[in-house]
Amino acid sequence: MSTPITLSQVYKRYGSVEVIHGIDLEIEPGEFTVFVGPSGCGKSTLLRMIAGLEPISGGKLLIDGEVMNEVPAAERGIAMVFQSYALYPHMSVYQNLAFGLETAKLPKAVIKEKVQRAAEILQIEPLLGRKPKQLSGGQRQRVAIGRAITREPRIFLFDEPLSNLDAELRVQMRVEIAKLHRDLGNTMIYVTHDQVEAMTMADKIVVLRLGHVEQIGAPLELYNRPANRFVAGFIGSPKMNFIKAAISSAGGGQIVLDVAGQTLALPRTLAKGAPGDAVEFGIRPEHLSIEDGPGKVPLAEVSIDLVENLGGQTLLYTRVPDGQPLTIVLDGQHDLGPGSRITARFDPARCHVFDREGAVI
Secondary structure, rough: OOOEEEEEEEEEEEOOOEEEEEEEEEOOOOOOOOOOOOOOHHHHHHHHHHHHHHHHHHOEEEEEEEEEEOOHHHHEEEEEEEEOOOOOOOOHHHHHHHHHHHEEEEEEEHHHOOOOOOHHHHHOOOOOOOOOOOOOOOHHHHHHHHHHHHHOOOOEEOOOOOOOHHHHHHHHHHHHHHEEEHHOEEEEEEEEEEEEHHHHOOHHHHHHHHOEEEEEOOOHHHHHHOEEEEHHOOOOOOOOEEEEEEEEEEEOOOEEEEEOEEEEEEEOOOOOOOOOOOEEEOOOHHHHEEOOOOOOOEEEEEEEEEEEEOOOOEEEEEEEOOOOOOEEEEOOOOOOOOOOOEEEEEEEHHHHEEEOOOEEE
């Protein structure tokens, strides 16, 4: 069971303060959509408006083609999983899973069947007799998700559900939530400030900033073709390098930049701006190399400040000749140390240029 969601010019105001600014969004049936952005960008507020926990100040919310603005939360066919597990401490896992169904006065046999199905999906059958205090954080979050499953909602909403877990458990739960989506096929909306969660789980990512949508697209679309500097810097880890530069000339299908004390010719047409304009040159750390090869051109000779050896990768924190920082990610292990000087190289087709307002050039 999967359901489409449409937001049409949706606003949220608290008095005279507007925090969500006319958002338009289509979420396809069965899609796993992730709202991502820094703290205070409006992602949880937007989720709560969809859930019916926050009134909509303007615009329309449609679920399966029906306007939901005034429909109570309990009648929207939605189940929500919060950052806090919100389990009843005096109840067993079974009782926590069954409580909402008992409140709805379903027959005991039906309740048992639904609880067992949720427990099987999440592999928590051995935990049904335990109290929440006897569970790990990951187990508690599985129970909270199980409680949502028993309701058989049209739509699942997740509000930063993994924030309280340690790094290893977060990775494990990411996999389990992605598997749950694949198995159930429901429409799901997931809120996080962690762009790694967004990249690994989403069919569609909605990047928010200060109540505005900056870009909507598939994870790799946002990674490869960010709409602006904000998206480019938010998506990807380690974050994209930005180096101050200036347009030297443009024409003949290329633009020439002054970057880090040297001239770079990039294969693209100048869509906006003019020679002499200040810009920023963007390149992802993983798109830099220190070895020559086909398509690689020198960016700058850099000095290494710090080396992080991760085994499978080596991270180099360096500086270009004018002192601006440049992070380089190399595959494998490299015998390099602070103080070494190397030449950073890149593929001109994989860089980005942004104007003073952060727009793509």
